Amino acid sequence: MPVPDRKSPESLQDRLDQVTALLRQHEEAGRLEEGARERAGNLGDQVSSRVELQDKLEELHPADVAYILESLPLEERLKVWQLVGTEQDGEILLEVSDAVRETLLADMDNHEIIAAATTLDADELADLAPDLPRDVVRELMDTLDAQQRERLKSALSFDDDQVGALMDFDMVTIRDDVTLEVVSRYLRRFETLPDHTDKLFVVDLQGVLKGVLSVNKLLVTSDDQLVADVMAIDPVIFDPRDDAGEAVQAFERYNLVSAPVVDSKGKLQGRLTIEQMLDYIREEAETEALNAAGLVEEEDIFASVWKSVRNRWAWLAVNLCTALIASRVIGLFENSIEQLVALAALMPIVAGVGGNSGNQTITLIVRGIATGQVQMAHGERLLRKEAGVALINGLVWGAALGVITWFLYYNAPLSIVLMSAMVLNMMLAAFMGVAIPLLRVRMGGDPALGSSVLITAITDSGGFFIFLGLATVFLL
Structure with a gap:
């Protein structure tokens, strides 16, 4: 019995490369040269490349087309989107990220949006509806039968993080x-x-x-x-x-x-x-990663400059303020730094190690809150545990850094001050790593939002103050 040929599945990158190459051919054929014969020939090439590109897009799963659209700059994205078959539009709009969906919907008129949406079930419409113009949603409601309309209203009545917003109605x-x-x-x-x-x-x-x-x-x-x-x-x-x-x-x-x-x-x-659970996990993970970096919302990688600026400025402003505070802390000890130049070389180490330790703690706490393992009642116990971890790590790595400092500067008091500052800053980082996410939960906020920015600011300013303060008291 003959063994059938096995064809390795194409990777997403392969498919993206193929679509991009076809798009380039389509664009090149569209640049008509002068002369009737040349113009007619190029027009035929353009039609041929367009058909070939459309055929390729029809072969792909909507999720793969969504990946390709997300990976293309805005101008090319819209050209490919216009070649996608109408029957695929609704599924693709569900698969793309929120930021990219906004650009695609902006390129469609109301009739096109309604045509795409009518191919979706009520639970899928509920996912798409918040991004649609209100007049389009009203028209869509009129096209649904009574059962679908009630299901859509039901799904829209729940918050995004409730089961009712995720459930589907397609069951036996x-x-x-x-x-x-x-x-x-x-x-x-x-x-x-x-x-x-x-x-x-x-x-x-x-x-x-x-x-x-x-x-x-x-x-x-x-x-x-x-x-x-x-x-x-x-x-x-x-x-x-x-x-x-x-x-x-x-x-x-x-x-x-x-x-x-x-x-x-x-x-x-x-x-x-x-499937819905996996989608929810992915979306939450992406949101948490963005929030930790201080990004307010998901950003289209090919978005305009001003859109990206609006998304990033808020926490950059916070970061600027905290950096100014850190610089003023250093300014308080200018005389100390002038008298012992080694302080300027060593103080970034104290701040950097403290920030890294604090980020480790805050990542574990935020994850625990997300999985339901960490509650407000656990705060005191977690503080004791993380303080113990910070104390041991601070003593071990502070001692190691103290030895290195002695070999560099042959100054035993400086080594002891540096080790002490390491221990104290890591203890501060442990305390804030537990306190920041728990306090944000108590205030009803997202524990991950800006957590990395805050912990870094505190350990920088605190590390500088502790190290330079100890140095001023005991070395000068």
Whole structure:
């Protein structure tokens, strides 16, 4: 029997390179030269390259097209976007980042947006709706049937970090008083099952959830068994108002692929799937990384200069203020630095190591808050633990730096002062690394937002003050 040829899958970079090359051909063919023959020939080349590029885009998954659009400068991005088939527009708009979606929607008129949106389900529309013009949302509402309209309103009524905003409505429900044979025949009526269908939801006539029937159980159990006899009556369930982060943890803890969402009366509202959980994790991770760097929102890498400036200026202003404070701390000890020049060479080490230690602590605390492991009540215990870690690290690395300093300057008191400053600044970094995110949580803020900027500012100013202060007292 012949072995079929195996073709390695193309990487995203390969696909991007192919689309970029086709786009270059299309643009080159569009630059018509003088002369009727040349112009006619180039026009044919342009049409050919356009068709080839459109065919390539149609072959790609919407997620791959989204990656390509995000990787192109604005002008080229819009050219490719205009060549994408209308039936793909809605899925691609869901896949691209918020910042890139804004540029694509700005290039579409209302009719194009509505045409793209009508290909989506209610839960998908709920993800897209906040970015659409209000008049477009109203028109979309009019195009939906009563059930879809109610589902969309329901999804839009929840906050982004609640289960209700993430759930989808594409699921299979069955009754408990039928046999598995009847269920199997019912499933064969579908062309395809909803993605991630690992269980069927058993409901009564009022839509109240009574249990779940796993597809695995359906396949291996005798056909004459009733659903009621083999279904699980105690599945993991979620309320639409539950925190999405807690749902993610439950999916991980119980190895879930899908789970029902029910209201306070037990009525089935929708379901969560592993796909939605992964999307939520990715978005939260990206937001946390941006916030830690002091970026207010996700930024299109090819955004205009002024958009990028607006996104970055706030925490840069904070950073400037903290840098000025650090410089004034150094200014207080100008005379000390003039008398012992070695201080100027050594003080960045104290500040740098303290900042690194503080960032380690704050990263662990923010992660613990995100996973639900760290609560406000844990503050005192965490402070003691991190202070112990900082004390040991400060003594070990402070002593090592003290020895190096002695070999450089042959000044034992300077070595002792440097080691002491290292210990004290790392203790300060540990305290602030725990306190900053917990205080932000208590005030209702995001513990990751600007945390790196704040801890660096505190350890810089504190490190300079501690080291130069000790040096002034004991060395001069």
